[in-house]
Amino acid sequence: MASRVGFLALIYFEVVSTLALLLGLPAANLFGVGKGVELAPDAASSAQAPKAEGGEHGFTEFMLSGLEVNVDRMRRNTHLTGGLIVAEAVMRDIAPVLGRQRAHEVVYEACRAAIETGTSLETQLLDHADLMDRLGADRIGQLCDPARYVGSAATMTRMVINSPARGTGDSRR
Known part of the structure; x- marks a missing residue:
C-alpha cells in the first residue's frame, strides 16, 4: 500500500511539474519576463563580487554600497506612530x-x-502628574525622542569591526 501511494505521488509530481513547465515557459516568453534586465557577465568571478572570507568586510561594503539614507524621511517614519515606537524604551x-x-501600567495607559485620541505618547506622558513631578517635561521629551534609541547598533558594529578573522566561516563560534 505504501509503495503504491509513493508511486502515485511521484507520478502526480512529474505530471504537475511538466504541466507547469509547458504553461510557464510560453507564458514567460509571451509576457517578456526579464526583458531589459542586465546582469554582470559573471559576478561570481568578478573583482567586484562580495567576499565572504573571514575578517574581510567586502560583503558588507557591497551590500551597503547602494544604500541611500534619507534622514528626514526616517524621522517622519519614526513619528508615524506618535512615538509609540519608543514605548518599551x-x-x-x-x-x-x-x-x-x-512604569508598565503608566506607559501602557499612555x-x-x-x-x-490620535495624540502622541509624549503628550500623554506629559499629562501624567506623578511622572511630571518626578521627571519634568524636558526629561519626558528626551525619553520620547526616537533619535535617542539606536539600541546596540554602535556596540555591535564595533564588535564586528574589531573581531579577529574567523577564517573558516564557522558560525557556531
Whole structure:
C-alpha cells in the first residue's frame, strides 16, 4: 500500500511539474519576463563580487554600497506612530523612578490613550502628574525622542569591526 501511494505521488509530481513547465515557459516568453534586465557577465568571478572570507568586510561594503539614507524621511517614519515606537524604551527608563510594574501600567495607559485620541505618547506622558513631578517635561521629551534609541547598533558594529578573522566561516563560534 505504501509503495503504491509513493508511486502515485511521484507520478502526480512529474505530471504537475511538466504541466507547469509547458504553461510557464510560453507564458514567460509571451509576457517578456526579464526583458531589459542586465546582469554582470559573471559576478561570481568578478573583482567586484562580495567576499565572504573571514575578517574581510567586502560583503558588507557591497551590500551597503547602494544604500541611500534619507534622514528626514526616517524621522517622519519614526513619528508615524506618535512615538509609540519608543514605548518599551521609555518604560525601561522610567522603571527606576516609578517601579517596574507601575512604569508598565503608566506607559501602557499612555499608549492606549494616544491611540484612542490620535495624540502622541509624549503628550500623554506629559499629562501624567506623578511622572511630571518626578521627571519634568524636558526629561519626558528626551525619553520620547526616537533619535535617542539606536539600541546596540554602535556596540555591535564595533564588535564586528574589531573581531579577529574567523577564517573558516564557522558560525557556531
